[in-house]
Amino acid sequence: MKILICGGGVIGACTAYYLARKGVDVVVVERSGVANAASGKSGGFLALDWCRESPLDALARHSFGLHEQLATDLGRDLNLDWGYRRLETLSVVSSKRRDLTSLAGEARPDWLGADARVHARIGTTQTTAQLDPERFTKAMIAAAIDSGAEVRLGTVEGIELADDGTRATGAIVDGVSMPADAVVIAMGPWSILACRWLPLPGVFGIKGHSIVYRFEPDSAAALFVEVETEEGEVENPEVVPRMDGTTYVCGLSSQALLPVDPATVSSDAGAIEQLKELTASFSPALAQAPVLASQACHRPVTEDDLPLIGAVAAVGGAYVATGHGVWGMLNGPATGQAMANLIVDGSTPHVDLTPFDPGRMPRFDPDRLNLR
Numbered sequence: 001m002k003i004l005i006c007g008g009g010v011i012g013a014c015t016a017y018y019l020a021r022k023g024v025d026v027v028v029v030e031r032s033g034v035a036n037a038a039s040g041k042s043g044g045f046l047a048l049d050w051c052r053e054s055p056l057d058a059l060a061r062h063s064f065g066l067h068e069q070l071a072t073d074l075g076r077d078l079n080l081d082w083g084y085r086r087l088e089t090l091s092v093v094s095s096k097r098r099d100l101t102s103l104a105g106e107a108r109p110d111w112l113g114a115d116a117r118v119h120a121r122i123g124t125t126q127t128t129a130q131l132d133p134e135r136f137t138k139a140m141i142a143a144a145i146d147s148g149a150e151v152r153l154g155t156v157e158g159i160e161l162a163d164d165g166t167r168a169t170g171a172i173v174d175g176v177s178m179p180a181d182a183v184v185i186a187m188g189p190w191s192i193l194a195c196r197w198l199p200l201p202g203v204f205g206i207k208g209h210s211i212v213y214r215f216e217p218d219s220a221a222a223l224f225v226e227v228e229t230e231e232g233e234v235e236n237p238e239v240v241p242r243m244d245g246t247t248y249v250c251g252l253s254s255q256a257l258l259p260v261d262p263a264t265v266s267s268d269a270g271a272i273e274q275l276k277e278l279t280a281s282f283s284p285a286l287a288q289a290p291v292l293a294s295q296a297c298h299r300p301v302t303e304d305d306l307p308l309i310g311a312v313a314a315v316g317g318a319y320v321a322t323g324h325g326v327w328g329m330l331n332g333p334a335t336g337q338a339m340a341n342l343i344v345d346g347s348t349p350h351v352d353l354t355p356f357d358p359g360r361m362p363r364f365d366p367d368r369l370n371l372r
């Protein structure tokens with residue numbers, strides 16, 4: 001059985017890993033480089049129970065456990081390390097307009113500025129964790145390759161169907177036919193392109209900006225910050241200190257158009273400067289640290305904010321796994337494991353995929369495609 005995975009982000013990488021471990025023949029086709037899009041530029045923050053009261057809850061809880069297991073197993077067996085650790089998470093408020101002294105809160109990490117207060121502890125080492133997303137995605141690909149998978153740089157330009165259109169028989173990659181028994185669309189927000197080839201609902205990209213600083217705080221805690229600017233606007237940057245002596249800050253979402261080529265995603269004008277100013281407002285120490293990367297990426301979202309995970313209706317051998325929004329790093333392992341079980345065994349014992357059935361929404365009209 002040969003399975004073609006379109007896209008080398010975290011979802012394609014995790015799917016490749018779990019499929020390859022089942023002994024099937026796996027090829028990942030990636031256009032711009034493994035983890036070159038959101039999967040290499042995200043926060044890598046993980047939470048056990050922050051999807052409670054959502055249909056994502058079971059997927060997230062299972063995936064949080066798989067992250068722990070992967071870090072142990074692949075660390076031991078293949079000596080792979082992606083900076084996974086459990087950590088505490090704090091809610092922080094920063095304002096130059098309001099007096100925050102009444103906020104009792106928790107002790108304030110000494111790298112936060114005078115205007116910032118810890119409002120609450122919102123995650124403990126039992127419930128929150130982090131990893132380096134690029135290293136994690138690449139490690140999953142390396143582990144898949146160790147189990148026999150192959151990665152090819154190339155652009156998926158279409159899906160090949162049997163004459164009666166009821167079965168996927170492969171893909172067109174850089175103009176060349178690549179036959180397969182099953183095809184998985186895992187191209188993040190670029191999965192929208194697959195609406196031209198398969199009856200799939202829409203997937204859209206929401207842009208986020210981020211900065212990686214060379215900064216190692218004394219106390220490692222992830223921060224969810226509410227910054228009230230002098231003009232009274234509220235922004236919500238997120239901060240994740242990493243194991244490698246760097247600290248990641250993200251925020252400032254935008255609806256900027258997705259470019260067709262993932263390699264050409266760029267920051268909105270002024271967004272990185274604004275994110276630096278926001279950082280300075282709650283932590284002057286962090287804002288003064290050397291900048292190692294300033295970047296943007298698009299997280300894949302769907303119209304009902306739930307991912308598309310499962311078989312494509314009426315086209316045998318066609319599958320999709322995308323639309324994970326702000327929780328793609330968290331839910332990558334459970335999604336990859338479920339896809340492998342679904343494709344090879346026909347059922348998913350760990351997670352009920354019914355809420356994520358791609359057939360729950362109508363097909364996106366390819367004539368409405370609007371990419372840069």
Ligand SMILES: Cc1cc2nc3c(=O)[nH]c(=O)nc-3n(C[C@H](O)[C@H](O)[C@H](O)COP(=O)(O)OP(=O)(O)OC[C@H]3O[C@@H](n4cnc5c(N)ncnc54)[C@H](O)[C@@H]3O)c2cc1C
Nearest residue numbers: 007009010011031039042043044045156188208328329330
């Ligand atoms: C700023 C920001 C912070 C985030 N922080 C977190 C976090 O802390 N925790 C968390 O769980 N999630 C987080 N996320 C969400 C997470 O990053 C995404 O949900 C996840 O990376 C999506 O993975 P993916 O594999 O679906 O897509 P992508 O990472 O976009 O990968 C898709 C791949 O498909 C490739 N591709 C595109 N077109 C083609 C083609 N035609 N042929 C072949 N390949 C193609 C692309 O090059 C790309 O590599 C964050 C997202 C953003 C934007």
